[in-house]
Amino acid sequence: MPSLTPDAPHRLSVFLQEQSAQRGFNRVVVGLSGGLDSAVVALLCHRVFKQNCHALIMPALTSSPQSQDHALLLCERFNISFSLAPIQAYHQLFNQDHPQASLTRQGNFCARMRMICLYDHSLTHQALVVGTSNKSERMLGYGTIFGDLACAINPIGDLFKTQVYELARMLDVPLEILEKKPSADFYVGQSDEADLGFSYVQIDPLLFEISQRWAHTKQIDCALLVQLGYDPLLVKKIVGRVQQNAFKLEPPLICKLS
Known part of the structure; x- marks a missing residue:
């Protein structure tokens, strides 16, 4: 695996700046899960857009409480503008209508609800939706169509997961986020690597x-x-x-x- 060059954060920042400008946006919004990938993207966006970068934190019924804690930690440490937009109520309605739904079905529903929230924020605040899926996830199909895979631009979509770890260290992502197991957070204790x-x-x-x-x-x-x-x-x-x-x-x- 090739290592990232030291100028990677700068090149990704230029990508964000140029591509958002081409689309006529000077604001961006990121779904912040408390995981590594969204933390890296949020920090890249904050470097470029400062207070015109906004993070939405959208916990579901099955989300780990630690995920929200880590998302809040990142926002507070780096002064990232954020909103709490819980989707538990929508998740509950889905479960009431589909009581036999598997955790995967629930996870896909929640991923698409988060996409709805992100694009509603995009329309309301004229903010471009920035994606957070890395190349490993994309190649493995470890994402939800029209859910977490939905975005206007994606700065880490060509970086493998191990390269995202390198980038995270360059950006000083908190150790609490850097050292935990990768997870789609479909349910408490879920782990990407255990699934794979x-x-x-x-x-x-x-x-x-x-x-x-x-x-x-x-x-x-x-x-x-x-x-x-x-x-x-x-x-x-x-x-x-x-x-x-x-x-x-x-x-x-x-x-x-x-």
Whole structure:
């Protein structure tokens, strides 16, 4: 895995500044979960937009209380403008209508409710929605279409999770956030790496190899990856996820009749 260069925060800041200006915005809004990725994006946005950067903290019924604590810690330490916009009431209504819904269904519903809140804030305050999904999550399909994957621009969408950790250290993300297990926070105790079966330190070199060698997921050669030294079980599981979820990164397909 290539390491980030020291000028990475500056280059990402320029990206945010230029792309927001091209779209006619001088304000941005970020969904702040209390996790690493959203903390990094919030700090990048705050560097560029100062008080024109706003964070929405949107806990659900199943969110860990620690997540809100960490989001508030980040905002208070770096003087980031924020609002608490809990979605528990919407979550409760969903559960009442769908009492048998799995935690994954509930998590997807909550991700889309957060997207609604972000875009409502965007319209109300003329603020561009900035995304927080990293490349590892995007390649693995570890995100909700029209939920946490929805945004206007995304400064970390081409950074693997291990690179986001590097960036977080450059930006002085609090240790409380930096050292906790990555989680989508679908429920208390949920962990990305437990769900995936491997750590990002194991996964990211494989994802990088795939991204460098093949433009289309159907072309991935698992036998070659094993020959290159990657664990066969890792290859089988991760390549399967990448291929199965590739559609999440594609724009909606439109049928052309002429």
